[in-house]
Amino acid sequence: MTRRSTAANAGALILLCAAATSAQAEDGWSLTISPYVWASSLDGKAALAGQRTHIDIPFSEALEHLDLAALGEVEIMRGRWGLYLDGQYVKTSQDEELLSQELALGITKVNAMAGVFYRIYDSPQGGDTVTGEPRRFVVEPMVGARWTKLKANVEVLGFSTSKKADWTEPFVGVRSSLDLTDRWNLSGEADVGGFDIDDRRSANAQAFVGYRMHLLSRPAMLRAGYRVLYQSYETGDFTGQTFRWDVTQQGPVVGLSMDF
Structure with a gap:
């Protein structure tokens, strides 16, 4: 699938969701779409095929090798209950030298979080926001699952190989x-x-x-902040050795949320 077709499909999905939500507004449904940019760095340890390495990639280096990135969150809410999906797709490539031969390395990392939350506490703060909603302080416990996929492509001396690992884990939290x-x-x-x-x-x-x-005549919010994601996973790999991913991803985030 090309980048153009991917963007077109994503745009069509957003318009379809917006239209469906607008039609159901009288029933108390709401939809929030939040694309964002995460200027993240990576730090930690990894192992594949018995080889262990320390990962230390600042954002400046990650940006230099970036091919494609798509990050965003979609949230649907009715009453006190809500459902959200947060997805990240990042593809990088770089050329290195191994024994005087050029080595091409491509890495694709996908993260997807899906969760359900419940507005357990909702305290009015007096007055309305500029978009016409009452000012609030809310607390929402949540439960869900996080899926991660890593894929590496290596090309050297006319040969190429691709290896991947993926795992799912439950989580609990609060927002x-x-x-x-x-x-x-x-x-x-x-x-x-x-x-x-x-x-x-x-x-x-x-x-x-x-x-x-x-x-565009819709309630919106510009957001800026900081995010930290730590993941540790260990299993056997295709060589019978240990695959290990023990990495912290962190950095500033800038995004936009729009309500439909």
Whole structure:
């Protein structure tokens, strides 16, 4: 699938979701779409085919080798219940030299989080936001699953090979949001997962400052903050050796949320 067709399909899906949600607005449904950019670095340890290495990739180097990135979140809510999907697709490539021969290395990393949350606490803060909603302080426990896929492609001396690993882990967490003024908002989220089931552990935390406004006549919010994702996973690989991924991904985040 080409980048153009992927973008067209994504745009069509967004328009379809928006139309469906608008038609159901009287029933209390809401849809929020949030594309974002995560300027993340990687730090930790990895092992494949018995070879262990330390990973230390600052964002400046990751950006230099970036081919394609798509990151975003979709949230659907009705009443106090809500469902969300957060997806990240990052593809990088680079050329290295091995024994005086050129080696091409491509890495694709996919993360997808799906969760259900419940608004257990909702406290009015007085007055309305600039988009017409009451100012609130809310707390929402959540539960869900996180799926990760890693794929590496190597080409050297006319030969190529591709190896991959993927795993899924449950998580529990909580998120909250506070309207400071009619425009400014403060939000945060944290969760832990894996629980050492089959050597899987993870932790995710993020905090944002948001600015409410109208965009294309729709309620919207610009957000800026910081996110940290730690993952640890270990299993046997295709050589009978140990595959290990024990890495922290972190960095600033800038995004836009629109309500439909």
